[in-house]
Amino acid sequence: MKNIYGMTFDELENYFALQGESKAASKAKLTYNYLYKNNPHDYSKRISAMLERDFSFAQIEVQRREVSPTAEKFLFGLQNGNSVEAVLMRQSYGNALCISTQVGCGMNCAFCKSGNTKHNKKVRDLLPHEMTLQIIAAEKILAEKIPRVTLMGIGEPLDNYENVKNFLEVITHRHGRDTPARFVTVSTCGLVPGIKRLMADAIPCNLAVSLNATEDSTRSRLMPVNNAYPIAELLQTVREYSAVKSKKTTLEYVMLGGINDSDDDAHRLVTLTGGINCYINLIPYNNTDLGFTRSPPERLKSFYDILIQGGARAVVRKEFGGEIRAACGQLTNN
Numbered sequence: 001m002k003n004i005y006g007m008t009f010d011e012l013e014n015y016f017a018l019q020g021e022s023k024a025a026s027k028a029k030l031t032y033n034y035l036y037k038n039n040p041h042d043y044s045k046r047i048s049a050m051l052e053r054d055f056s057f058a059q060i061e062v063q064r065r066e067v068s069p070t071a072e073k074f075l076f077g078l079q080n081g082n083s084v085e086a087v088l089m090r091q092s093y094g095n096a097l098c099i100s101t102q103v104g105c106g107m108n109c110a111f112c113k114s115g116n117t118k119h120n121k122k123v124r125d126l127l128p129h130e131m132t133l134q135i136i137a138a139e140k141i142l143a144e145k146i147p148r149v150t151l152m153g154i155g156e157p158l159d160n161y162e163n164v165k166n167f168l169e170v171i172t173h174r175h176g177r178d179t180p181a182r183f184v185t186v187s188t189c190g191l192v193p194g195i196k197r198l199m200a201d202a203i204p205c206n207l208a209v210s211l212n213a214t215e216d217s218t219r220s221r222l223m224p225v226n227n228a229y230p231i232a233e234l235l236q237t238v239r240e241y242s243a244v245k246s247k248k249t250t251l252e253y254v255m256l257g258g259i260n261d262s263d264d265d266a267h268r269l270v271t272l273t274g275g276i277n278c279y280i281n282l283i284p285y286n287n288t289d290l291g292f293t294r295s296p297p298e299r300l301k302s303f304y305d306i307l308i309q310g311g312a313r314a315v316v317r318k319e320f321g322g323e324i325r326a327a328c329g330q331l332t333n334n
Contacts, residue, residue, distance in 0.1 A: 004035065004055040005136070006129030008169045009176065019050065029175045036176040060133045062141060066324040073324050074138055075334070078103065078130055082123060084154050085331040086134045088142065089320045094183070096148035099134045101126050101164055102155025104333055107189050109210075109223045111256060112329040113288045114154045115189070120332050125160040128167040135171065149179060152187040152208070154331050158194025168203060181205050187252070192229040192237045199244050208250040208281070209238055213260045214268035222259070235272060242277035248313075249278045254329070255295035255303065256285055266303045270310030279313035286319075286330050 007015070009028055016024035027047060051057075061077035072088040084100035105115035106122035114120055131151075139146055149171065151157040157164045164186070171177045172184065181204040188194060189210045198207065211231070213219035219226040226234075242249045251273065255261050273280065282304060285294035295303070300316065307314040317328075325331075 001054070001056045003127070003129035003133075004031075004051060004057055005132045006127055006166065006170070007055070008128075008166050009173045010169075015054075032173065032175040036178075060130065060137055062137055065141065068324045070318075071320040071324065072138075072142075073331075074134075074141070076134055076137060078126075083333050084126070084130075084134075085333070086138065086153055087320070087331070088138060088146065091148070094147040095144075096150055096183075097135055097138055097146045098150045098152045099131055100153035100155050100331070101131060101151055101157045101160050105155050106159065107156050107223070107225055109189060109225075111212075111222060111254060111285065111288070111290055111292045113290065114329060114331045115156070116290060120154065122155070123333075125163055126155070128163050128170060131164070131167040132170050135177070147179070148183040148185075150185045150187065150208075152185070152328070154333065156189055156191065157186050158188045158191040158197075161194055161197060165201065165203065168205060172204075185250070189223055189225050190229050190234045191225065192233060195237050195241055199241055204245075206247070206250070207238075207241060207245075208252055209234070210252045210254070211235075211269075212252070212254050212256075214265045214272060218260055222256075231272065235276065238278065239276045247277070249276070250281050251278050252281045252283060254283045254285055255300055257293040257295045257299070259292070261295040261299050261303055263302060263306060266306035267310065270307060270312050273312055279315065280307060281315055281317050282307075283317045283328055284319060286328055288330060 009032060012031055013024045013028040016027045021027055062074055063077045063083060064075040066073045070090055074086050075083055077083050082103045084103055086100055087098040089096045089098060102125050103123040104120045107115045109115045135146060135149060171179045172181050185206040185208050187208040212222055216226060216230045219231060238249050285292055304314055304316060
């Protein structure tokens with residue numbers, strides 16, 4: 001039985017039409033208002049009974065909650081004993097929930113506990129309702145509306161494209177959660193076909209691409225996806241995406257001590273990104289047991305200064321939740 005929280009508005013409208021209901025669009029609107037805005041106005045017992053007959057309304061279980069001054073981490077229990085983590089990041093301009101899109105991850109990025117297959121092998125894709133319910137469950141616990149959503153937790157969103165696409169339709173629909181598309185960010189390790197599908201489908205979310213190196217030899221060692229989609233091809237696709245969307249793409253660059261943080265790397269990064277409508281997000285490495293160390297503060301500053309002096313737009317990411325292992329690259333399935 002399909003979970004109601006995974007139904008797009010069009011699917012729900014088609015459902016009512018197939019049931020022989022008049023004003024199917026109006027009934028879909030009332031249902032979305034009921035589900036996502038807690039508005040029972042004109043929501044009849046007959047329609048409620050019909051939906052409860054044909055759909056599951058099951059929620060997901062919060063198995064653990066950890067709190068730090070900058071973040072909160074949730075472990076959500078799913079069907080068949082699976083679990084994923086999500087993180088609330090407290091921002092001055094509006095809190096954001098970083099959700100997972102897969103149980104485990106198959107990308108095997110060497111520095112990432114979430115995607116390192118020795119620790120966190122991909123089990124399956126999350127369905128749209130399992131992504132939507134991460135937000136709903138967190139909001140219930142926090143007793144607050146979460147205005148921003150990032151798909152940067154466990155899993156590669158573009159490796160679960162159709163489910164992610166439907167999830168985005170659910171949370172951004174004006175009759176439902178009505179999350180502004182400009183407050184939704186999809187992150188990818190660099191799956192070029194998925195980025196092109198985002199362009200073709202005109203999905204209006206923000207895009208973040210994990211770059212993390214300026215030479216193919218280094219990036220392939222860190223990120224096996226580079227063997228399929230090397231830096232030149234990836235950045236050309238980002239160039240096209242940013243031009244079509246008329247918005248900046250975020251290029252994420254995890255600073256790994258002695259690996260990708262030299263002055264030469266910084267100069268190459270300026271050259272590689274020249275003419276691309278993007279900004280570079282420098283991420284201090286969050287410690288794991290994978291054998292990497294973060295760049296020293298003076299090395300990070302030198303790298304950043306070279307980018308700025310070269311005309312690149314760059315920021316150093318604010319750190320969230322490292323003390324509860326809730327930061328970028330630290331999430332797991334348990």
